Amino acid sequence: MKAFLTAVVAMVVIAAGAYQILEVINVSTAKAGTSSENVRLSD
Amino acid sequence: MSRFIAVFLICLPVLLGLSAGSEADAQTNVPPQTSTVDSNPAVSKLDDILRRQEGLKTADDVIRANETGDPDAAMPTTDQLGTLGGASDADLWRAFRFGKADITTQARVPAATTLIQDGGMWWLDFRRGPLQTIAIYLLGGTLLALALFYLIRGRIRIEGEKTGRTLLRFQAFERFGHWMLASSFVLLGVTGLISLFGRTVLIPAFGHEAFSSVAIVCKWVHNNVSWAFMIALIFVFIIWVVHNIPDRTDLRWLAKGGGLIGGGHPPAKKFNAGQKLIFWAVILLGGSISLFGLSLLFPFEFNLFGHTFSWLNGLGAPGWFGFADLPYPLAPQEEMQYAQLWHALISLILTAIIFAHIYLGSIGMEGAFDAMGKGEVEEQWAREHHSIWAEEVAGPKPAARKEP
Ligand code: HEM
Numbered sequence: 259m260k261a262f263l264t265a266v267v268a269m270v271v272i273a274a275g276a277y278q279i280l281e282v283i284n285v286s287t288a289k290a291g292t293s294s295e296n297v298r299l300s301d
Numbered sequence: 302m303s304r305f306i307a308v309f310l311i312c313l314p315v316l317l318g319l320s321a322g323s324e325a326d327a328q329t330n331v332p333p334q335t336s337t338v339d340s341n342p343a344v345s346k347l348d349d350i351l352r353r354q355e356g357l358k359t360a361d362d363v364i365r366a367n368e369t370g371d372p373d374a375a376m377p378t379t380d381q382l383g384t385l386g387g388a389s390d391a392d393l394w395r396a397f398r399f400g401k402a403d404i405t406t407q408a409r410v411p412a413a414t415t416l417i418q419d420g421g422m423w424w425l426d427f428r429r430g431p432l433q434t435i436a437i438y439l440l441g442g443t444l445l446a447l448a449l450f451y452l453i454r455g456r457i458r459i460e461g462e463k464t465g466r467t468l469l470r471f472q473a474f475e476r477f478g479h480w481m482l483a484s485s486f487v488l489l490g491v492t493g494l495i496s497l498f499g500r501t502v503l504i505p506a507f508g509h510e511a512f513s514s515v516a517i518v519c520k521w522v523h524n525n526v527s528w529a530f531m532i533a534l535i536f537v538f539i540i541w542v543v544h545n546i547p548d549r550t551d552l553r554w555l556a557k558g559g560g561l562i563g564g565g566h567p568p569a570k571k572f573n574a575g576q577k578l579i580f581w582a583v584i585l586l587g588g589s590i591s592l593f594g595l596s597l598l599f600p601f602e603f604n605l606f607g608h609t610f611s612w613l614n615g616l617g618a619p620g621w622f623g624f625a626d627l628p629y630p631l632a633p634q635e636e637m638q639y640a641q642l643w644h645a646l647i648s649l650i651l652t653a654i655i656f657a658h659i660y661l662g663s664i665g666m667e668g669a670f671d672a673m674g675k676g677e678v679e680e681q682w683a684r685e686h687h688s689i690w691a692e693e694v695a696g697p698k699p700a701a702r703k704e705p
Contacts, residue, residue, distance in 0.1 A: 259674070261476035262484075265533075268477070269485050272532060273525040287524070290410050290600040 362399075369396035400632075411601035412633040420628070424638035429501055432642065436497065436649050443653040447660045454561070457666040459682050467677035468694050475540055476676055482533035482583075488526050490652050492519040497645060524598060531591045538584050544571040545580040550689065571690040579658050586651040593644040597637065604636040 280286065345361040345368070352359050370392035396402035398417040406413045471479070495503065496519055504512045551574035557567040559575050567573075572580065596603050610627035613619060619627055628635070662669050668682035683691035684698060692698075 261473050261676070262480040265477050265480035266484050269481050269488075269526060269529040269533075272529040273522070276528040277521075277525045285599070287598060287600060 365395055366399035366401065368392060369399070369401045415632050415634060418632045418634050420632060420635040420638060424635075424642070427642065428497075428645075432645060433498065433501060435646070436494070439649050439653050440656070443656045447656060447665075451660075451665070456664065457561075459667050459679060460685060461681045464680045466680045466695075467671075467675075468680055468683050468691065469676060470672040470678045470683070471676045473676065476673055478533055478536040478540060479673055481529060482537050485526050485530035485533060486587075486655065488522055489530055490648070490655075492523040492526075493645070493648060495519045496523065527591070527594055527598070530587070534584065534587050534591065541572075541580060545577045547574075547577060550574075551577060566685045566688065568688045569686065569690070571687060573687065579654065582651060582654050586647050586654075590644055590647050590651065593640045593647070596640045597644060600637055601633045604631070604633070606636050606639040607631040 345359075345365050349359040349361045368391075370389070393402070394417070397404075398419070400415065402416070404414040404416065495515065499512055499516055503515070507515075548570075550568060550570060554567045554569055554574040557565060559573060560566045593605065596605055607630055610631070611629040614626045614629060619625060631639070662673065666686075668679050669686075671682075672678050680691065680695055683695070
């Protein structure tokens, strides 16, 4: 039971951590399909 | 009135059947694959347009791809011009469809300049049709088979007399790894299935608004818990791979059907051949699911299909099975579509396998759950199911010990 609970806690920590890391390095699936609000007229 | 409704209901399928029949007749009278074809690769004709409206293939794609407005063929500037100059509306749409249009967009993403993509329709139809049918039959069928197995064979009991002594089977860190793998897999399975059946089952049942909240939570969980699954997968691989190398004991175990059929207990080491199969299925299918999941999580970053398809075509592999060449090159979106289908299909197969594993690890076999629950198993259970391992850990059976 202890191994199971620790595993669930670890899973939650990893998931939350992964989310934070992806936020910080600014990677998101949604961004691959949209671009910034600013219109770039050239380049 | 009720009789009228009854008659109507009875007649309805007949009417539908008849009308479907007459449609089918029309198609058999004029087999579309041959007669309306006149689909000449060199010219695009009215027949081709009619075929496309029926959703049939035409052979004029190559020339249509070039009919995208030729400035040389434009109306002379001295004449009255249409709004598009030398190009017509149809030319413009063809340019979009065949990727010939010179599109400028502010979006700096790989797929931004693909505005029309033929493969999308096939994928959408497959995802909401056959894929869901496969899911229902595969998972439902496995549950049914397990229920039947339970009814016929019942719980696999410890046959001999229990000793009251236990053997350490899995240490705490092993159980930790197993349960992280298991809990993340279950969460991923549930949230994945909710996403797959959202539009066809859950939205009609609960409405858009309720499903929206559920979908947002499911997406978050699915995307982020995936990391726990991948880490646990690597962890479990490292700690258990040594016990899962196939050897000769496995052949004997398999030849006897693991004792499930016909009874008896073929000798086994720490993991028997059935468990090794589960282990490798988890590692290989789980690994593949992870790889394609990552390609979906970071869209368009790594394309896994196009090159494989062209390589297979080069070998002539599709021809061995009587298929036409696989599509190549693929649009960026098509890469994602194939990744989605593969990710989903392999996940469904692994889920079916895991159903069987969960069954045997819990209600299916007396004494099995303790291995992952407490970490200790009844000595008699170990001697029956993993005789070689039990002897290594606890020495020969007491009865055997008396022998010289
Ligand atoms: C959620 C319910 C689950 C239960 C009750 C369960 C139970 C068990 C038990 C009792 C064992 C030890 C068998 C033994 O003593 O030999 C085991 C082993 C194992 N489990 Fe699970 N398990 C579950 C889910 C999963 C999931 C979701 C996965 C992978 C995705 C998984 C992968 C494994 C592997 C690879 C082994 C080692 C090989 C084997 O025994 O087949 N388990 N499980």
